[in-house]
Amino acid sequence: MNFSILFIFITAFIVKGEKKDGYCHQYCYSFDYVRSQTSFFSTKTPYFTMRRKEIGKQFQVANCDPVKIWLYIRHGARLPKAKEMDRLSQLENLRTEIIANYKKSNSTIAFGAMCEADLDLLREWQWNWNITKEYDEHLTTQGWNDIKLIAARYRQFLPNIFEDNYNKQKYLFRYTDVQRTEASFKAFVEGLFGSNAHQYINVPPQSENVKLLKPYKFCASNEEKITGNQSEYRKYLRSNIMTQLAIDVSERLGFGCPLKITQILDVYDMCIYEHAWNPKATSAWCSAFTPSQIHELEYIEELRKYYESGYGIKTNERLVCSLVNDMLNHIGNNDEPKAVVYVTHSSSLLLLLTALKAFSDADSLRASNYYSMSTRKWRLSNIAPLAANFAAVKYNCPNDIEQEKVRFFLNEDLIEFDWCDKGLCNWSDVKKEYDDYIQASCDEYYCSSSNTRESQSGYMFSIALLILAFISCLFVSFSV
Known part of the structure; x- marks a missing residue:
């Protein structure tokens, strides 16, 4: 028998009669009308679940006019990958087992039993068999609507930049070569310029912009450190936290022996996918977890992404050399276009934030420091939700000694770097801060x-x- 499975069985036997206080009460998802945990679904957190702090005021600067913008946008909510569809559709079998478990036990699960309303959600749940492999990772209706609304908000906040009608000299759009980014581009321009605006916007093949849109494609990644057996990601999956979670969730679902961690992750994935597709609805599979367990599960992807696209590997910041220079070149000149908009993926966005030294913590994320990192800045639910967007906005401030200023925004919220004055950065300071990229020969610096x-x-x-x-x-x- 696999040692990790044996360990779970032994631990389950030992702790059977001794539960932590947090699991001794019954949590009812159906009657939790706040559901604060739904704001912490890592990179599949719906964009508008996290309420925007202000409505456009952060883009206003006294005695300054916004004149240019550089936007880097992640696609909206999508369907699962084809291989995920196979696994998630099998949850119908698990649902049947759970209902049978409760019939056999007459709903007398010792600790953390599901309430009847949550069981009703499971009884009614079915996999949507219209989700087939031909729609692998396609943008959903919710994803389209979110992106369209974000575009409309930018147009509202920055009317000097986003005018009523499209002009090819004033706007540049690019997206990667997959359906979800192409559809997100179409939704974005529809939000700016009206229905079917994409029909008269010519976008060149993605191959011309790979280093800007998918910079991670050009360097071999250190897979052993990201997801290898001794990676922080794998260590966390084997940790006491996840072992206890497997025990508690399994018991909540009526199983005497713990489910495999892969089964629990499938349940979690179905929960967060369904919430992403319809944030206002309930998901039967979210009822399997208490709020604190969602936070523990959130940390899994945080660790993987931290080493794949973040500060966990020092040279990650070099991967976006060309991208940072593209942003600086656009902001640094007075030529058109007024707006550059790239539609891309979470890994590219996180690499950019890493290069800009945004949302860096004093300590690194590790399997062993989950509890001490509860207030971490590197929290993907906040910085890289679905439809996440980074903006660099150039301002002209004629009354100041240094007239050219820049503000950086993530998900419409102002990023306040400590080298800027309350988030308003002098252009000379921006160039100084990122001089390594300006001076670098990106082809050499990028991936030597x-x-x-x-x-x-x-x-x-x-x-x-x-x-x-x-x-x-x-x-x-x-x-x-």
Whole structure:
């Protein structure tokens, strides 16, 4: 038997009669009308679940006019990947088992039992068989509507930049070569210029802009450090926190023996997908978890993304050299277009934030420090929800000594760097802060043999040693 599974079984037996206080009460999802946990679904958090702090005031600067914008937008809510569809559709079988569990026990689960209203949600749940593999990762209606509304908000907040009609000299749009970003682009321009606006906007092939839209495609990633057996991600999946969660969720669902962690993650995925598709509705599978368990599950993707696209690997910031220069070049000149809009993915957005040194914590995210990182800045639910958007806005301030200013925004909220005056940055300070990118030859700085995500020189050195050892063995063999 796999050791980790054996460990869960043993732990389940030991703690059967000793539950933490947090799990001794019955949580009823159906009667929780606040459901604060739905704002913490990591990168699948709906954009408008997190209420915007202000309505446009953050874009207003006294005695200054916004004149240009550079926007980097993540696509909206999508359907699962084809391989996910296979797994999630099998939850119908798990649902049947759960209902049977409660019939056998006559709803006398010892700790944390589901309320009858939550069980009713499960009884009524069915997989939507219209979601088929041909719609792999396609944008949903909710995703379209969110992106369209975000565009309308930018137009409302920045009327000097986003005018009534499209003009190809004033606006530049790009998106990646997949349906969800193309559809998000169409929704965005519809929000700016009206229905079917995309029909008269010519966008060149994505291949011309890969380094700007998918910068992570050009460097070999350190998969061992991101998701390998000794990665923080894997360590957390094996941690006491996740072991206890597996025990508690399984018991809540009526199982005497813990479910596999993969099954629990499928339940979690179905919960957050359904909430993303319709944030105002209830999801039967969200009833499987208490609010605190959602926060524990949230940390899984935080760890993976921290090392894949964040501060966990130092050289991640180099991957967006061309992208940072593109932003600086656009903001730094007075030429058209007035607006550059790129539609891309969460990994690209997070790499950009990392390069700009935004949302960095004093301590790194690790499997062992979940509790001490409860107030972390690197919280994907806040910084990279569905339809997340980063904006650099240039202002002309004629009454100031330095007239060119910049404000940076994430999800319409002002980013306040400590080297700026209350979020309003002098253009000269922006150039100074990101001078490494300005001075770099991106083709060399970007992904050289010694500077891939986590320097691969150590890996290559290990290979060289193995080759030398093999040659030495051959030499000794032939000598004998």
